[in-house]
Amino acid sequence: AQKITQTQPGMFVQEKEAVTLDCTYDTSDPSYGLFWYKQPSSGEMIFLIYQGSYDQQNATEGRYSLNFQKARKSANLVISASQLGDSAMYFCAMREAHTGTASKLTFGTGTRLQVTL
Amino acid sequence: GAGVSQSPSNKVTEKGKDVELRCDPISGHTALYWYRQSLGQGLEFLIYFQGNSAPDKSGLPSDRFSAERTGGSVSTLTIQRTQQEDSAVYLCASSLALAGVIYEQYFGPGTRLTVT
Numbered sequence: 001a002q003k004i005t006q007t008q009p010g011m012f013v014q015e016k017e018a019v020t021l022d023c024t025y026d027t028s029d030p031s032y033g034l035f036w037y038k039q040p041s042s043g044e045m046i047f048l049i050y051q052g053s054y055d056q057q058n059a060t061e062g063r064y065s066l067n068f069q070k071a072r073k074s075a076n077l078v079i080s081a082s083q084l085g086d087s088a089m090y091f092c093a094m095r096e097a098h099t100g101t102a103s104k105l106t107f108g109t110g111t112r113l114q115v116t117l
Numbered sequence: 118g119a120g121v122s123q124s125p126s127n128k129v130t131e132k133g134k135d136v137e138l139r140c141d142p143i144s145g146h147t148a149l150y151w152y153r154q155s156l157g158q159g160l161e162f163l164i165y166f167q168g169n170s171a172p173d174k175s176g177l178p179s180d181r182f183s184a185e186r187t188g189g190s191v192s193t194l195t196i197q198r199t200q201q202e203d204s205a206v207y208l209c210a211s212s213l214a215l216a217g218v219i220y221e222q223y224f225g226p227g228t229r230l231t232v233t
Contacts, residue, residue: 033219045160045208045224052219091159095219104150104162104173105222 002026004092004108011113013082020067021077021111023092031097034075035105036066039089048090051075082115089113119143121225123209129231130199138194138228142211149192150210150222151184160208166192167214199232206230 005024013019025034036048051059051066059066067076079086089112093105122141130136142149151163162176166186177183181199186192196203206229210222 035221037224043206043229044226045210047221047223050219050221093160097219104165104176105160106162107159109159 002108003106004094006092006108006111008111009109011111012116013079013113014116015082015084017082018078018080019082019113021079021090021092021113023075023077023108025073025075025092025094027073027094027096029096029098033095033097034066034068035093035095036064036075036077037091037093037107038086039091039110041088045091049077079113084115084117087113087115121209121211121223123207123225123228125228126226127229127231129233132201132232133198135195135197136199136230138196138207138209138230140192140194140209140211140225142190142192142209143223144190146211146213146223147189148212148214148220148222149186150212151192151194152208152210153205154208154227155205163194163207196230199230201232204230204232 032053034051038046049059049061049064049066051068058068063080065078089110091110092108095105124139149166152160154160164184165173168189169186181197184194206227208227210224212222213220
């Protein structure tokens with residue numbers, strides 16, 4: 001079974017609108033962390049936001065927020081007030097604590113977001 | 118401050134040759150990771166270092182792949198007898214590592230390897 005599933009290969013959003021990128025995950029570990037990264041066309045991976053499995057509140061970082069629904073095992077990224085510079089690939093990733101808190105990230109296949117005028 | 122650096126940024130090699138890819142992590146980051154990203158794909162984990170030891174080598178695709186880390190800093194990923202399927206972008210990441218705390222990983226710009 002896929003550990004991280006991103007079902008939207010591509011998304012379009014108009015500038016200044018909000019957009020939600022979906023991510024579901026699969027783990028039996030009670031302790032885990034969920035991450036979102038942005039990869040522009042230049043190729044670098046940019047860390048956006050982190051949510052711990054025991055965090056009571058949804059994570060927020062500026063225009064990014066994470067809609068964490070633990071029972072549904074979903075961790076959707078919400079980008080508010082989209083900007084042209086948000087056009088990129090977005091990857092959801094998970095680290096499971098039973099493999100060590102410094103262990104590898106498991107990535108989804110990504111969603112390509114295109115922001116239009 | 119300085120981020121993760123990787124060299125070379127691009128490498129073109131002939132099938133059968135050996136290549137070495139270098140990663141210089143963020144100063145103070147004891148954890149170092151290598152990932153591979155094939156065209157249009159997500160990231161595939163290769164190996165993880167904690168200090169100079171590698172607790173997890175489970176992602177190395179074959180015995181042609183090896184990596185080492187010296188002085189708890191620079192790491193080298195070596196691919197012997199390269200094959201065309203090794204063509205990909207090789208990404209290095211580093212993070213802090215304290216017991217019980219999950220930190221984000223910071224990525225370098227990658228090395229694009231092309232095997233002809």
